[in-house]
Amino acid sequence: MKRISLRNYPFRLRLHLIPILVWLGAVACVIGLFTRRSQRFEVIGMARGQVRQIASACTGRLTDVRVNLFEQVDAGQTLAVIDTVLENERVIEAGLKTQLATAIAEIKHLTAQLVPTQELLMAEEADREINRTTELRRFLVDADQAKLQIYALKAQIASDRVILADLAAEVKITEALLEEQAVAPYELQKAKVQHDSLAKKMEENQRMLEQAEQDLESAKQRLSDFSKRQLTHPSVDSALEVIRKETAVQEKLMDGLLKQLEALNSRRAIELKAPFDGVVIPIQGQANQTTLRRPGEDIIRRAGEVVRSGDTIFAIAEFKPSEIVAYVSESQLGLVREKTLVEIVKNRPPEQKAQCEVTYVGPTIELMPEQLWRNSAVPQWGRPIVIEIPKGMELVAGEMVGIRTL
Structure with a gap:
């Protein structure tokens, strides 16, 4: 039997410890990176602005349409004239x-x-x-x-x-x-x-x-x-x-x-006016009606068309979004309240960061917009929060931003 020399024992021990230490270091790095990533953004929010559906309170015929799709309009500007005399x-x-x-x-x-x-x-x-x-x-x-x-x-x-x-x-x-x-x-x-x-x-x-x-x-x-x-x-x-x-x-x-x-x-010339400065966008129809539309139909109404009471004639959207909406999961409900300080991070160049407060917190758990789902095939739910966009932060309606608590 070969004898183990006690003189070489510490050297052999060090050789066995090196892989273990390397493995432990790698695990620590992975845990650190994962923790840092999980703490970087708690939720993802989406910038949005006001959108108003312009409709007539009475059934009538459009006699004059003075705006086109994606045309900029001013508050109080006449958009269309409708004759409500049947x-x-x-x-x-x-x-x-x-x-x-x-x-x-x-x-x-x-x-x-x-x-x-x-x-x-x-x-x-x-x-x-x-x-x-x-x-x-x-x-x-x-x-x-x-x-x-x-x-x-x-x-x-x-x-x-x-x-x-x-x-x-x-x-x-x-x-x-x-x-x-x-x-x-x-x-x-x-x-x-x-x-x-x-x-x-x-x-x-x-x-x-x-x-x-x-x-x-x-x-x-x-x-x-x-x-x-x-x-x-x-x-x-x-x-x-x-x-x-x-x-x-x-x-x-x-x-x-x-x-x-x-x-x-x-009633022969009722003027429909813009509620705020904005831009004319396509009419948003109901989901179950989308497949029934012909190409270009109901994007914007034209002169000569008959519109029923409450039918949308135009849709006006703000030039810039005014707020950010995000959804908090059930595990994060206790972390966010009104006046909670948060940091907004925009990843699109030029990158921007800003601190602000949560303006409103929704009262119920709601279905998130599909853009915020992690998996497009799995619906997600959360409690909505609304944050006013800080001054100086340039966002586009629908743009995603990161939100984390301070």
Whole structure:
């Protein structure tokens, strides 16, 4: 048997210890690297900004779309104009115009009834010039005539305003058709001449209305001065009083019709405005509707389309994201609260780091967005937290950033 020399024993022991020490050192390095990596980023967050769906509260037809896809818009900028007057309401509008025409005819009828009375008063004026009753009648007739003239002018102006709106729409449609070479230039000139002629007529009627109102004030003043003296009311006044009451009825009827027509006209051009500075993006539809779409369909609505109440017409996104959303796993729930200091790390060049606080913490566990799943085939859940993007940090909506607590 070969003897082991005690003299070589320490050397042999050192030879056996070297692999063990190397292995232990490697294990320590792996543990250190793993620990450092696990502590580097606790969660991954995603930058996001506000996105608003622009829709109409009423069903209608888009008459004008003033923006295009990915066009930048300013807060308060008009995006589109929608006509919410439905086809079945055109019949109602026609009925209102008919009633307005009837009211105008009734006012003319009242004016015709007033003329014989006025002639009678003028005949009596030659015989009883000093008679107070005749004077009162004359003052009342003057005031009534001025008032009836005002009613007639108001009714005529209102009727012309409705027709002018139709002519303006016709001019706009003709201009569009002319650009498409669907009509001759003569049609556009004809429409403009009709529009301008009616506009001048309305201006003349407006001046006549102002003059009639001045005449009415003068008549009222003369009547007021005369009324301060003791007056008598012969039987003719009773007839005039009936006319006045009928005139008051027609006035209220005409005012109601005008308000209804004005309400309909205001619904012809409802403007949809941008809620904030941003950019127009494609409409986001429901997931189960994606496969039913044709290429390019419903990306952005165009003029001439009919939209239902609540249907999205545009989607507006902020220029830059304003917040970061992340999801905390169940094992990390106790580490993050509101006002917790965290560090945000952006890995995209140029790399940036910033310290900030957690703004909000969600109340429930929610399904994470698919971009934040570790495995795209395995859904993950977490408690959402929201962090305002620090000033100076340049992020793009949807960009991933690292988040760790301090």
